[in-house]
Amino acid sequence: MNRMILAGGAVTALALWSIAALSALPLADWPGLPWRTSDMTVQQILLAYGLMPRGVLALLAGAALGLAGALMQAVLRNPLADPTTLGTASGAQLAIVAATIFAPGWLVAGNLPIALAGAGAATALVMALGARRGFAPVTVTIAGMLVGLMASAVATAMTLAQGHYLLSLVMWNGGALAQVDWSGCRHMALVLVPALLLAAGLARPLMVMSLGPEGAHGLGLRLAPLRFATLLLAVALSAMVSAEIGLVGFVGLAAPAIARSLGARTLLQRLMLAPLAGALVLSLADGLLLALAAAGGPSLPTGTLTGLIGGPLLIWLLPRMKAQVPQRAEAGDRRSHRAPRPAWLLAGLAAACLVLAVLTLFGGRGPEGWGFIAPELRETFLPLRATAILAAASAGALLAGAGAILQRLTANPMAAPEVLGVTGGASLGYAVTIMAVDGAGPLALALGTSAGGALALAGLAGFAMRADLAPARLLLAGLAIGALASAVLGAIMASDDRRAWVILGWLAGSASQVSPLGAAALAGLALVLLAMLIGAARWLEILPLGAEVGRALGLPLARVRLGLILLAGLATGAATMLVGPVSFVGLMAPHLARAMGLARAVPFCAGSWLLGAVLMLLAAFGARTASYPYDLPLGLFATLIGTPWLFILLMKRTAA
Amino acid sequence: MVTLPGKALTRRALLAAACAVAGGARPIFAAGGMRLAAVDWAMAETAMALGHPPAALAELIGFRDAAVMQPSPDTIDLGLRGAPNLEALSLVAPDLILSSSYYSAIQPRLERIAPVFTRALYVADEPAFPKVMALLGELADRLGDPAAGARLQAAARSEFAMLAGRAAPFARRDCLLFELGDSRHLRVFGTDSLFSGALEAIGLRNAWAGRTRFAFAAPIPLERLADYPEARLIVVGHIPPQAERGLGSAALWNSLPPVRAGRVHRLPELRPFAGIPSALRFGHELVAALEGRG
Numbered sequence: 001m002n003r004m005i006l007a008g009g010a011v012t013a014l015a016l017w018s019i020a021a022l023s024a025l026p027l028a029d030w031p032g033l034p035w036r037t038s039d040m041t042v043q044q045i046l047l048a049y050g051l052m053p054r055g056v057l058a059l060l061a062g063a064a065l066g067l068a069g070a071l072m073q074a075v076l077r078n079p080l081a082d083p084t085t086l087g088t089a090s091g092a093q094l095a096i097v098a099a100t101i102f103a104p105g106w107l108v109a110g111n112l113p114i115a116l117a118g119a120g121a122a123t124a125l126v127m128a129l130g131a132r133r134g135f136a137p138v139t140v141t142i143a144g145m146l147v148g149l150m151a152s153a154v155a156t157a158m159t160l161a162q163g164h165y166l167l168s169l170v171m172w173n174g175g176a177l178a179q180v181d182w183s184g185c186r187h188m189a190l191v192l193v194p195a196l197l198l199a200a201g202l203a204r205p206l207m208v209m210s211l212g213p214e215g216a217h218g219l220g221l222r223l224a225p226l227r228f229a230t231l232l233l234a235v236a237l238s239a240m241v242s243a244e245i246g247l248v249g250f251v252g253l254a255a256p257a258i259a260r261s262l263g264a265r266t267l268l269q270r271l272m273l274a275p276l277a278g279a280l281v282l283s284l285a286d287g288l289l290l291a292l293a294a295a296g297g298p299s300l301p302t303g304t305l306t307g308l309i310g311g312p313l314l315i316w317l318l319p320r321m322k323a324q325v326p327q328r329a330e331a332g333d334r335r336s337h338r339a340p341r342p343a344w345l346l347a348g349l350a351a352a353c354l355v356l357a358v359l360t361l362f363g364g365r366g367p368e369g370w371g372f373i374a375p376e377l378r379e380t381f382l383p384l385r386a387t388a389i390l391a392a393a394s395a396g397a398l399l400a401g402a403g404a405i406l407q408r409l410t411a412n413p414m415a416a417p418e419v420l421g422v423t424g425g426a427s428l429g430y431a432v433t434i435m436a437v438d439g440a441g442p443l444a445l446a447l448g449t450s451a452g453g454a455l456a457l458a459g460l461a462g463f464a465m466r467a468d469l470a471p472a473r474l475l476l477a478g479l480a481i482g483a484l485a486s487a488v489l490g491a492i493m494a495s496d497d498r499r500a501w502v503i504l505g506w507l508a509g510s511a512s513q514v515s516p517l518g519a520a521a522l523a524g525l526a527l528v529l530l531a532m533l534i535g536a537a538r539w540l541e542i543l544p545l546g547a548e549v550g551r552a553l554g555l556p557l558a559r560v561r562l563g564l565i566l567l568a569g570l571a572t573g574a575a576t577m578l579v580g581p582v583s584f585v586g587l588m589a590p591h592l593a594r595a596m597g598l599a600r601a602v603p604f605c606a607g608s609w610l611l612g613a614v615l616m617l618l619a620a621f622g623a624r625t626a627s628y629p630y631d632l633p634l635g636l637f638a639t640l641i642g643t644p645w646l647f648i649l650l651m652k653r654t655a656a
Numbered sequence: 657m658v659t660l661p662g663k664a665l666t667r668r669a670l671l672a673a674a675c676a677v678a679g680g681a682r683p684i685f686a687a688g689g690m691r692l693a694a695v696d697w698a699m700a701e702t703a704m705a706l707g708h709p710p711a712a713l714a715e716l717i718g719f720r721d722a723a724v725m726q727p728s729p730d731t732i733d734l735g736l737r738g739a740p741n742l743e744a745l746s747l748v749a750p751d752l753i754l755s756s757s758y759y760s761a762i763q764p765r766l767e768r769i770a771p772v773f774t775r776a777l778y779v780a781d782e783p784a785f786p787k788v789m790a791l792l793g794e795l796a797d798r799l800g801d802p803a804a805g806a807r808l809q810a811a812a813r814s815e816f817a818m819l820a821g822r823a824a825p826f827a828r829r830d831c832l833l834f835e836l837g838d839s840r841h842l843r844v845f846g847t848d849s850l851f852s853g854a855l856e857a858i859g860l861r862n863a864w865a866g867r868t869r870f871a872f873a874a875p876i877p878l879e880r881l882a883d884y885p886e887a888r889l890i891v892v893g894h895i896p897p898q899a900e901r902g903l904g905s906a907a908l909w910n911s912l913p914p915v916r917a918g919r920v921h922r923l924p925e926l927r928p929f930a931g932i933p934s935a936l937r938f939g940h941e942l943v944a945a946l947e948g949r950g
Binding site: 037040042043045046048049050100104105107108110111176178179180181183364366367377380381384385513515628629630631 | 913
């Protein structure tokens with residue numbers, strides 16, 4: 001049965017490739033070996049040096065990603081680990097983007113050294129954090145996603161700041177597999193073959209390690225060098241793929257999951273089956289695109305498609321998987337202190353919010369430097385700034401409120417609109433509205449975006465609720481939706497349409513682009529959300545205690561959950577319209593609130609709401625002033641401000 | 657549209673106040689003309705050609721590289737073209753803002769600061785060259801200097817005619833115009849592009865019959881060049897160093913008939929979405945490159 005699935009996948013991949021190859025050149029005209037370019041027709045060269053290496057490279061790169069994912073998952077004992085979720089791929093991306101812009105000469109010798117440095121640095125950062133938390137899977141994944149998000153946000157900002165002229169950056173971000181000779185395959189094979197051998201050798205010690213640290217020590221195994229070597233191997237594989245073809249997400253996450261569901265029981269089996277699964281996944285994706293292009297369809301970069309395939313695949317796989325995240329390891333999260341006087345803390349936060357708003361309203365940066373605006377200019381400047389500030393603070397409050405609801409709803413410290421794919425769904429809603437409604441106005445966009453967010457969340461809930469929202473499942477499903485959303489966004493942007501530029505402009509949007517009416521609407525929504533949070537305090541208090549307690553206390557569980565999910569979806573949708581899909585405020589603000597000791601429902605929600613506003617105020621000020629007169633993307637700045645903060649927070653809590 | 661005197665006064669006062677605050681910023685007034693702020697680069701280039709350089713320009717840093725005419729050193733930067741800094745724009749206190757259909761999303765916000773002059777210059781499948789040529793006249797009219805527009809149009813036409821004379825010996829072969837992204841991808845300038853119009857104005861033909869093919873994330877794979885064995889390959893702009901290296905050893909590139917026959921010409925960095933000055937510059941560079949080959 002399992003062999004049949006693999007064989008079926010291989011046959012389909014080959015068939016797809018053959019459609020493209022045969023439509024380019026009938027079999028009778030294929031060049032015979034040995035190839036001599038001087039004797040070949042252009043069509044033969046296209047086949048022998050274009051399509052053939054492309055097919056082989058898809059296999060090799062997919063295998064490399066599959067192996068990297070399997071190694072990472074084995075060493076971290078974390079079914080969520082892969083080059084995408086650990087930030088490895090984004091680290092490589094950032095390094096290459098930065099080198100392309102600031103030191104193109106460094107890339108003359110090839111992308112690999114730069115990609116390796118970036119991937120290594122990002123992974124090392126995540127591991128440094130993970131080590132302090134005993135490599136607890138959820139913590140490591142949070143850290144990895146934060147690093148990845150920050151890296152790709154910086155890389156995106158750099159790309160946007162360069163305009164659309166740097167084609168190589170754009171291509172690289174897309175993950176394109178087109179080949180013009182066999183050098184890519186040679187490089188990849190040179191890394192992959194020794195890596196497979198090393199992985200086979202590592203299988204036994206890794207299996208011993210999986211017995212737990214005590215057992216491993218008893219058998220005389222030294223854990224640190226083993227972990228380091230395994231991770232280094234995985235990082236090298238991921239960097240190689242990044243260097244050759246760019247960002248190809250999700251294959252490293254999907255391949256080991258497929259290997260497991262196909263019945264790979266021992267670690268060695270998994271390490272060997274995952275590359276096979278990865279090779280098939282990437283080949284299928286690339287074959288599909290090739291066949292599509294051969295049939296006259298658009299030619300898309302393969303990286304945009306792996307998300308499309310990987311996301312639904314994972315959602316299909318999830319019910320077949322046991323919840324694998326060991327809960328014991330996360331116990332440290334629950335030991336949080338409680339603030340003695342939450343009301344004072346909240347008042348302080350509200351005051352900070354107001355002071356910050358007034359300061360950023362009057363202060364700023366002009367052509368001649370920093371200062372407060374002159375009285376004569378107030379009439380012109382204050383309305384502009386007040387609109388932007390109001391919009392930014394409201395968006396922050398909305399996202400943070402949604403995050404607070406989701407964390408209460410799932411009793412999962414990682415739940416957030418960004419993590420659960422709600423912002424992804426909202427962005428999809430935005431994109432679909434832009435593409436479907438010609439000249440969509442702000443109201444249509446707001447509705448579309450909110451509907452997208454709520455739909456994503458409802459789909460996620462409907463699927464995960466059956467298992468009472470096991471954290472690992474929810475997280476994986478959310479990642480899948482997020483990847484799907486970014487894949488669709490990528491495909492739309494690749495679709496050579498003027499409307500794609502509108503989406504790009506939105507991704508880079510700044511608070512100053514909001515109309516006064518839009519800002520007022522956002523503020524109104526934020527206030528409504530706060531009122532509803534306080535109104536729903538009892539539910540939010542009971543929900544984290546679990547479904548049984550809720551039912552015992554007579555809560556209409558299904559309706560309460562649905563209502564809260566819709567509320568969170570709408571709030572996220574409205575905020576996403578302003579800040580774009582990436583911000584992490586919805587994750588950071590509730591975390592900060594809890595770290596401040598705001599534990600009970602009302603202080604926690606109100607505190608998150610206020611903290612979200614404060615974070616976004618800071619972000620808006622930074623985005624406006626950091627590179628005056630160039631407005632930076634608001635979402636990017638929110639990510640840049642919040643991530644290091646959250647890092648420190650995660651690090652500190654170990655000590656406690 | 658004539659600006660109301662009262663409004664203009666407020667803006668002047670505002671500007672003076674800004675300068676007083678800033679301490680030492682020098683206002684620039686176009687001699688006798690309107691004070692212009694340009695969001696769109698094609699508009700900026702056209703205004704400069706007409707002798708009315710904008711006092712402020714979006715993405716000034718980027719504009720300065722590969723600019724046909726350099727803006728004066730005291731030109732003010734307005735930030736990103738897609739999201740210009742409205743505060744900086746208000747401080748400039750322009751009489752007219754030059755924009756284009758690319759920036760229609762922000763037009764209402766621009767209109768709150770000053771009247772906006774906008775045209776849809778670059779629209780897929782619509783040849784840009786005639787529109788950019790017409791813009792010389794339209795903008796000159798709007799600036800109250802119609803003679804300059806007619807004069808410049810005539811001068812551009814005669815310059816293209818002169819170039820056409822020099823390019824005549826090369827007219828047998830069509831040209832394929834593209835930018836290289838890396839050693840595997842390119843962006844093709846179709847018949848709707850400015851360069852294609854300039855190519856036709858000097859009596860040559862574009863081998864690529866379709867529209868400009870370039871999407872944000874999916875440029876054309878290099879192998880598509882194999883469909884044009886007879887064309888001249890014109891590489892516009894700077895080639896990234898790793899692409900240069902990759903191309904040297906790429907079997908596919910080296911086997912393309914135009915590459916084998918040495919029919920590849922390189923042009924310096926040029927601006928594809930610009931005005932007539934860039935089109936003329938393209939014409940000069942192209943003819944020089946063709947003649948360089950003999």
